[in-house]
Amino acid sequence: xxxxxxxxxxxxxxxxxxxxxxxxxxxxxxxxxxxxxxxxxxxxxxxxxxxxxxxxxxxxxxxxxxxxxxxxxxxxxxxx
Amino acid sequence: xxxxxxxxxxxxxxxxxxxxxxxxxxxxxxxxxxxxxxxxxxxxxxxxxxxxxxxxxxxxxxxxxxxxxxxxxxxxxxxx
Numbered sequence: 001x002x003x004x005x006x007x008x009x010x011x012x013x014x015x016x017x018x019x020x021x022x023x024x025x026x027x028x029x030x031x032x033x034x035x036x037x038x039x040x041x042x043x044x045x046x047x048x049x050x051x052x053x054x055x056x057x058x059x060x061x062x063x064x065x066x067x068x069x070x071x072x073x074x075x076x077x078x079x080x
Numbered sequence: 081x082x083x084x085x086x087x088x089x090x091x092x093x094x095x096x097x098x099x100x101x102x103x104x105x106x107x108x109x110x111x112x113x114x115x116x117x118x119x120x121x122x123x124x125x126x127x128x129x130x131x132x133x134x135x136x137x138x139x140x141x142x143x144x145x146x147x148x149x150x151x152x153x154x155x156x157x158x159x160x
Contacts, residue, residue: 007121018122021146025141025145032126032137034124034126034127036122036123036125037122038121038123041087043088043117043118047111047113057112064110
């Protein structure tokens with residue numbers, strides 16, 4: 001089973017990377033672009049086959065290592 | 081409309097960040113973790129309301145700025 005994890009900055013947290021992308025898109029002549037926010041996307045391969053257990057493991061990973069819960073949110077889906 | 085863009089490393093491209101995460105998960109006592117790959121997740125707000133045009137704009141962004149097409153793949157979905 002694979003977990004597809006998205007880590008995103010919470011609303012209100014300054015995102016200079018996103019602002020840089022937004023500026024660069026403007027310079028490229030791509031218009032109609034509003035706010036840009038950059039986060040992380042992490043793919044993890046899991047040996048676990050039970051979905052509930054896999055979900056618990058991924059929650060633990062996110063809380064203890066992958067996301068900084070002060071400034072980031074996480075969301076994930078499991079893919080067979 | 082919002083675009084949710086995932087930028088991932090192509091298969092076979094070395095991913096030291098992913099390896100570091102894999103190692104750290106092991107040290108945390110989380111077992112049953114196989115390969116880990118880290119990519120980017122980018123959220124872009126678009127003024128465009130026509131889905132086909134928005135799709136074309138996001139393709140252009142990905143090819144010209146967001147993804148390095150030599151080593152990365154991209155995928156995106158549009159969200160209302």
